Amino acid sequence: MSENDHSESTSSEEKESKGIPNPFAELASSFRALKGAPIGFWYTNFAYWLDGISYFGMLTLLAMFFHDVAGLSDSTGHKLVSIYTGLITGFMLIFGPVSDKLGVRRSLIISALLYIIGRSVLPLVPSFLLPGSISMILICLVALVVAAAGNGFMQPSCYAGVRKFSDEKTAAMGYGLLYAGMNLGIVIIGIISPRIRTGIHIGSLDFDGFGIVGVFWFCVFVNVLMLLGLIFLFTNKIERESEQASAGSTEKVEEPAREDRQSSKNPLRAIADWFKGAPISDGRFMFFIFVLMPVQTLFAYQWLVLPQYVTRAYSQIVADNMESIVNIANPLIIVLGVPVITALTRKVPVYRMMIIGSLVSALPTFFFCLGPKFHLLMSYIILFSLGEAMWQPRFLQFAAELAPKGKTGAYIAYANIPWFMIKALAGLYTGKLMESYCPAGGPFNTETMWLIYGFIAVTSPVGLVLGSRWVEKGLKVRSERAVEA
Numbered sequence: 001m002s003e004n005d006h007s008e009s010t011s012s013e014e015k016e017s018k019g020i021p022n023p024f025a026e027l028a029s030s031f032r033a034l035k036g037a038p039i040g041f042w043y044t045n046f047a048y049w050l051d052g053i054s055y056f057g058m059l060t061l062l063a064m065f066f067h068d069v070a071g072l073s074d075s076t077g078h079k080l081v082s083i084y085t086g087l088i089t090g091f092m093l094i095f096g097p098v099s100d101k102l103g104v105r106r107s108l109i110i111s112a113l114l115y116i117i118g119r120s121v122l123p124l125v126p127s128f129l130l131p132g133s134i135s136m137i138l139i140c141l142v143a144l145v146v147a148a149a150g151n152g153f154m155q156p157s158c159y160a161g162v163r164k165f166s167d168e169k170t171a172a173m174g175y176g177l178l179y180a181g182m183n184l185g186i187v188i189i190g191i192i193s194p195r196i197r198t199g200i201h202i203g204s205l206d207f208d209g210f211g212i213v214g215v216f217w218f219c220v221f222v223n224v225l226m227l228l229g230l231i232f233l234f235t236n237k238i239e240r241e242s243e244q245a246s247a248g249s250t251e252k253v254e255e256p257a258r259e260d261r262q263s264s265k266n267p268l269r270a271i272a273d274w275f276k277g278a279p280i281s282d283g284r285f286m287f288f289i290f291v292l293m294p295v296q297t298l299f300a301y302q303w304l305v306l307p308q309y310v311t312r313a314y315s316q317i318v319a320d321n322m323e324s325i326v327n328i329a330n331p332l333i334i335v336l337g338v339p340v341i342t343a344l345t346r347k348v349p350v351y352r353m354m355i356i357g358s359l360v361s362a363l364p365t366f367f368f369c370l371g372p373k374f375h376l377l378m379s380y381i382i383l384f385s386l387g388e389a390m391w392q393p394r395f396l397q398f399a400a401e402l403a404p405k406g407k408t409g410a411y412i413a414y415a416n417i418p419w420f421m422i423k424a425l426a427g428l429y430t431g432k433l434m435e436s437y438c439p440a441g442g443p444f445n446t447e448t449m450w451l452i453y454g455f456i457a458v459t460s461p462v463g464l465v466l467g468s469r470w471v472e473k474g475l476k477v478r479s480e481r482a483v484e485a
Contacts, residue, residue, distance in 0.1 A: 037166060043234040045181050050226045056189055057218065060326060060327060061216070068212065072137065083141065100156075105230060109227065112223055119223065121146075195209065197210070288399070295460035297453070308434060318377075329378070337385070350401065354394060357389075360383060362458040364383040365453055368447065371447060
């Protein structure tokens, strides 16, 4: 929030000076600032909201689709899902700069087209190819690559759109609204998906659903709506007017300093200088981002493990409503809980919050060691989400605090490397464990599977505790040097 906003709301200032700020008052004030946002800002958010519906609608059921519809083994299906989610991050790095050159509208249109092509192939493939065949696997892989390329354009262009179509007053809330809209999309598809997949059976209202393929076609339909809206509503004229209406939308590109120009002429010197100042040479930073990797695996299980676990090990009524169970509580808790928890814990040291939050996320995994019971499933989802709200928003904050002056961007980029590795690698073992402990049709030994996952996840808070003195000592030294400088 800008200084002008604070001067306009003295009551919130007084409340903050006395103690805990009112996050809902802050939220209302930020929304008021968005009233004058240009129309391009809202079209960008609308596209990202639709993307949340279609992307998570397919991702939640993707591993199930490969096994139940495409006839692939759990091991193969999970590997394909991991390749897909890993490619998304890789394509963001490739297409992010391209989307900057193409502009927001063109990039979003390309994204929607790639979505429609890639996501349409998946539900069509089982009708034409032999289930479980090599040709089936290859065609599915190509379809996933095309869909992942769409993701590669979508997120960078949406964030660029918020940046272009907002000013200093609305920028922070604009990014928050973008994230909240995505989570709202997850909630909406969580409500709709089980009804499309399994139908409605209430009293006299009784009709069967359209299965996983039906949900996939619904997601394609959402992408078609996105494309039509971008073509006919979000015109080039609106994009130009929205950008002009936003204050400070242009950035001044500074000429490189003489030292940088001289070093760029010497490749060996440039490489040496880069490595010396690169995050990879910072032992404390690398420890911090990789020690959190085990607890981050729990995020990948949201689409690799939980959907099949719930539909296989629980009662029919729970299985029929799997998407609602998996996809509603978590995003709602994150959206509503993050501002409140952040306000309540703002005076708690960031590193301590990382320990507490990762522990709260990891420990409920052991609930599943008591068997597939519905109340334990809901307890896990709620506590895991609360833990996520505690530590996930502070993760990048602490990574930035570890960064030397002028290196924040590089440190933030490196901080996302473990998450990329998890998305790309988790499927290599989750499918095998699913086949061993929770195969389709049984027999089940899900308690052992979750015991393994729990021990993996809990190594993060344990590692954070063991390394706390070393990491915080380095942070203290850097702060003292910064003050001296």
